[in-house]
Amino acid sequence: MAKIDPTARVENPAGLADDVEIGPYAVLGPDVVLKEGVKLLAHVNIQGATTIGARTTVFPFASLGTAPQSVHYKGEPTALFIGSDCIIREHATASIGTAGGGGVTRIGNGVMMMTGSHVGHDCTVGDSVIFANNAVLGGHVSVGEFTFLGGQCAVHQFTRIGAQCMISGLTGVREDVIPFGNVLGQAGKLVGLNVIGMKRRGFSKSDLHAARAVYRDLFFGEGTFEARLETVREQAGTSAFAAAVVSFIDADRKRPICQPSRGVIKEE
Structure with a gap:
């Protein structure tokens, strides 16, 4: 049977797994679903059609599933899905979706929100993404798996961030970031690849050399960006890095791609 502190307020018919723990002064709306092993510490607020996956822990004063901060939202039924094994720390927030944006906000498994x-x-936030303190996403952003978002970075609405990126603290991201990109600055620019993350994910020394070569071809080669992209496209059959980058860019050709300051290559 769920363990619910007597000071908590849980509206029926919220769906609670048998071993859920709900701490003091938590407030849950009627459409909330908590999977097995979820722990809500004191003063947690969860509203809307919010589903939280197994073994996720939510710390005090987090607020999840509240109405989107959008002037276009008119109270239509939308949802928030949070995956399993997540850690959601104090004062973290996540909104339900909007009808015009697909209706769903989705956070993957193993995500840490500081x-x-x-x-x-x-x-849409992929698996194993880490948000450092006060990292924020505007509406309609997508973030690929294993990406790290540094403290107080801000990602502009509709921006796409590829898998395994590093977004440095205090960085403003307003253009799409290729997979494995490392972005820095108030008006974020690529400063190389997320080599530390790539090593952690099993990239060999030869893999890294090949990825750097593709990076140079794409951003520092001769000709227009489109011409350089075609050069990289020819390498996609033999380079997993090239294939990932080309696939990411092709997925939405209308979006601008975050690029380096011309003439600067950071060597890790």
């Missing part, structure tokens, strides 16, 4: 971080409406 204090004060925010996931806006209609965002």
Whole structure:
């Protein structure tokens, strides 16, 4: 049977697994679903059609599933899905979706949201993403798996961030970031590849050399960006890095791609 502190307020018919733990002064709306092993510490607020996956822990004063911060939202039924094994720290927030944005905000498995971080409406966050303190996503953002979002970084609405990226603290991201990209600066620019993350994910020394060569061809080669992209496309059959980058860019050709400051290559 769920363990619910007597000071908590849980509206029926919220769906609670048998071993859920709900701490003091938590408030849950009627459409909330908590899977097995979920723990809500004191003063947690969960509203809307919010589903939280197994073994996720939510710390005090987090607020999840509230109405999107969008002038276009008119109270239509939308949802928030949070995966399993997540850690959501104090004052973190995530909104339900909007009808115009697909209706769903989705956070993957094994995600860590540190204090004060925010996931806006209609965002998609991949597995094992880490939000440092006060990292924030505007609406309709997508973030690939194993990406690290540094403290107080801000990602502009509709921006796409590929898998295994590093977004440095205090960085403003307003253009799409290729997979494995390392972005820095108030108006974020690529400063190389997320080599540390790539090593952790099993990239060999030869893999890294090949990835750097593709990076140079794409951003520092001769000709227009489109011409350089075609050069990289020819390498996609033999380079997993090239294939991932080309696939990411092709998925939405209308979006601008974050690029380096011309003439600067960071060597890790």
